[in-house]
Amino acid sequence: xxxxxxxxxxxxxxxxxxxxxxxxxxxxxxxxxxxxxxxxxxxxxxxxxxxxxxxxxxxxxxxxxxxxxxxxxxxxxxxxxxxxxxxxxxxxxxxxxxxxxxxxxxxxxxxxxxxxxxxxxxxxxxxxxxxxxxxxxxxxxxxxxxxxxxxxxxxxxxxxxxxxxxxxxxxxxxxxxxxxxxxxxxxxxxxxxxxxxxxxxxxxxxxxxxxxxxxxxxxxxxxxxxxxxxxxxxxxxxxxxxxxxxxxxxxxxxxxxxxxxxxxxxxxxxxxxxxxxxxxxxxxxxxxxxxxxxxxxxxxxxxxxxxxxxxxxxxxxxxxxxxxxxxxxxxxxxxxxxxxxxxxxxxxxxxxxxx
Numbered sequence: 001x002x003x004x005x006x007x008x009x010x011x012x013x014x015x016x017x018x019x020x021x022x023x024x025x026x027x028x029x030x031x032x033x034x035x036x037x038x039x040x041x042x043x044x045x046x047x048x049x050x051x052x053x054x055x056x057x058x059x060x061x062x063x064x065x066x067x068x069x070x071x072x073x074x075x076x077x078x079x080x081x082x083x084x085x086x087x088x089x090x091x092x093x094x095x096x097x098x099x100x101x102x103x104x105x106x107x108x109x110x111x112x113x114x115x116x117x118x119x120x121x122x123x124x125x126x127x128x129x130x131x132x133x134x135x136x137x138x139x140x141x142x143x144x145x146x147x148x149x150x151x152x153x154x155x156x157x158x159x160x161x162x163x164x165x166x167x168x169x170x171x172x173x174x175x176x177x178x179x180x181x182x183x184x185x186x187x188x189x190x191x192x193x194x195x196x197x198x199x200x201x202x203x204x205x206x207x208x209x210x211x212x213x214x215x216x217x218x219x220x221x222x223x224x225x226x227x228x229x230x231x232x233x234x235x236x237x238x239x240x241x242x243x244x245x246x247x248x249x250x251x252x253x254x255x256x257x258x259x260x261x262x263x264x265x266x267x268x269x270x271x272x273x274x275x276x277x278x279x280x281x282x283x284x285x286x287x288x289x290x291x292x293x294x295x296x297x298x299x300x301x302x303x304x305x306x307x308x309x310x311x312x313x314x315x316x317x318x319x320x321x322x323x324x325x326x327x328x329x330x331x332x333x334x335x336x337x338x339x340x341x342x343x344x345x346x347x348x349x350x351x352x353x354x355x
Contacts, residue, residue: 038071039305049085056089056301058309064095066102072301073106081112090125098131100138107142115148119156126161143180153177210319217286217311225307227346231287232294234342242341246284249340253277284339285332289314 033041038055047059052068059066059076066074066083073089081098083091090106099116100108100123107125108117115131117123121138130147137154143161151170162180175182221228234242253273260270290307293314297305318335322328 033306035306037304041306041308052085055303056305069102117157119154127159209322210315213285213289213315213319214312216283217289217315218308220283220286221290221307221311228287228290229307231339231342231346232291234345235287235291235338238342238345239338242339242345243334243337244341245344246337246339246341249277249280249344250337280340280343281336284343285318285335286311286339287342288335288339289318292317 035041035055038053039058040049040053040055041058042049042060046063048065048067049057049059050067053070053072056072057066057070057074057076059074060078062079064076064078064081066076066081066085066087069085070087070089074083074087074091074093076093077095079096081093081095082101083093083099084101086102086104088105091100091104091108091110093109094111096112097114097116098110098112099118100110100121101118103121104123104125107128108123109128111130113132115129115134117127117136117138117140119137123138123140124142126142127136127140127144127146129145132149133152134146134148134150135152135154136146136157136159138156140159140161144159144163144165146163147166148170149168151165151167151174153171153174157177158179159177160179162183163174163178164183165174166185168186170184171177174184254277257270257273257277260273290311291314293310293312296317297310297313318331321331324331
């Protein structure tokens with residue numbers, strides 16, 4: 001997996017901190033939700049998990065401390081993350097300071113200011129790390145891809161596979177601790193900062209857009225779960241039909257509104273139609289992203305999760321797709337048309353029911 005893709009993935013997890021504000025968690029406590037399949041989802045200021053988790057663990061907060069064992073994956077984002085328990089699956093995290101003290105059965109994909117892999121930890125899979133300071137003192141049975149300003153290693157560090165490193169500072173005897181091939185790209189920090197300065201504005205815009213999408217989707221799913229779920233079902237059942245209907249709505253509704261606007265009695269109806277169209281455009285892509293996230297999650301993990309997780313994944317995938325030149329605009333337009341179409345279909349269903 002390419003380093004940039006991993007960085008975007010972990011950035012998404014860090015943005016999960018928007019969840020407590022979206023679902024109405026109060027400042028007096030933390031949100032912690034257990035599902036029937038054994039998964040645990042939580043967000044808040046400070047979270048400490050002392051019990052074992054039988055499924056996935058997804059957390060966001062200022063400080064996260066995981067003392068119990070996790071049977072599947074741990075996904076987290078926040079200011080400080082400490083993983084003391086063992087994780088049988090993967091660890092995917094982003095934050096200011098991240099410490100992995102337990103054993104990991106899968107991969108470790110982490111982006112943070114400071115990253116620590118303790119001397120008592122064993123990672124059976126690969127490590128994909130990006131940070132300002134990375135300290136490795138555990139055992140890695142797979143391959144490694146590390147991008148860091150400074151890489152430090154301890155006496156207990158061993159990496160049995162290949163290591164691809166991009167760093168300004170690293171140990172001179174690093175080759176002794178790597179069992180496979182060692183590929184080092186020396187980073188000139190001054191050139192690196194200038195090269196990435198122009199990208200900063202694009203990344204900032206990406207973050208703002210994704211945050212807005214997450215907040216809107218989380219609020220809709222929390223307040224109107226049945227409505228959003230039904231829209232997603234309609235997308236699954238009749239995406240092509242909905243897309244064609246959405247295209248007609250997007251073309252003819254503004255024209256009709258303009259015609260009504262110039263009549264004496266139709267201006268109020270015209271304003272209402274424009275307002276409804278604006279609201280429809282605003283929420284149209286939410287069910288499309290929700291369904292996409294559900295399909296992707298189920299294909300990868302072969303199990304079910306909550307709507308919040310599905311939308312989290314879908315919103316991120318679409319945010320990345322939107323950045324593709326030319327194709328991104330087409331994807332955005334098609335998602336908009338399908339979303340508008342299913343909203344109209346939903347309205348028609350309720351009109352026929354007399355609601």
